[in-house]
């Protein structure tokens with residue numbers, strides 16, 4: 001809001017993007033079922049964290065609405081790394097299971113990255129398996145990391161041109177900044193950008209963000225992006241968030257809307273697109289596995 005109480009930037013909500021992607025997924029599920037394939041997205045929950053259990057329930061409900069079946073395994077909080085790997089090995093071997101989602105976070109004594117590496121990369125609906133990161137780096141087909149893919153879809157849906165423009169990403173994390181940089185630099189009409197990545201190793205990062213035609217916040221530091229870091233009229237995408245309990249604290253300060261030309265809303269921006277991409281990865285995994293892609 002400006003001092004006069006008005007937001008000047010155009011809002012870029014994620015919900016309509018997610019709706020469009022999920023409608024496509026639902027159509028693909030119908031086609032798969034008509035061909036005798038029941039898409040299956042397996043879910044794994046470890047421990048008794050209420051928030052994680054809630055997230056899994058939401059995804060299972062959405063999976064059912066879209067026409068997936070969702071075999072589910074709930075391991076106790078005391079499960080060992082070997083127990084988790086055994087569940088993943090079973091899902092890897094099961095030809096009727098096309099995608100597997102291990103709800104993050106898992107209890108602290110377990111290593112999520114090691115578990116992820118055990119998963120069949122073709123069943124990795126998060127798109128975070130090292131093989132899938134390698135495929136992304138090489139431009140090979142495979143599941144894409146959900147949040148970066150969601151951001152590309154969000155920009156395309158809202159008609160924000162990316163090709164040939166300068167994109168600056170604050171953050172080089174494995175979930176968001178690094179894969180997004182690879183994705184938006186690819187030679188495709190909705191990418192093809194000049195991408196710059198800044199981080200703590202670039203203390204004068206505002207020098208770069210201020211010239212960004214598209215600025216993506218991917219740091220996970222609440223309020224790190226202030227109006228003085230934004231190019232007037234530029235596009236601002238808020239990817240980074242931190243949760244304090246149930247409170248969501250975004251990287252992008254609300255006042256950036258006074259300077260930006262277009263901006264994702266504080267709530268309901270990138271998040272909904274991330275979940276939609278998970279289902280897109282799942283249905284594509286089913287298509288590939290059944291040769292119907």
Ligand SMILES: NC(=O)c1ccc[n+]([C@@H]2O[C@H](COP(=O)([O-])OP(=O)(O)OC[C@H]3O[C@@H](n4cnc5c(N)ncnc54)[C@H](OP(=O)(O)O)[C@@H]3O)[C@@H](O)[C@H]2O)c1
Nearest residue numbers: 147171172173174175176199200218219220240241271274
């Ligand atoms: N909206 C969604 O649906 C969604 C989904 C997934 C993730 N996320 C969010 O995306 C964010 C990034 O996640 P991630 O796992 O990719 O990243 P990460 O591993 O947490 O890394 C954060 C990055 O930000 C940089 N950074 C942190 N503080 C900084 C500062 N003061 N100045 C400059 N750079 C700074 C770090 O620099 P160094 O590398 O130099 O340490 C690092 O590259 C998180 O907030 C996460 O919650 C959102």
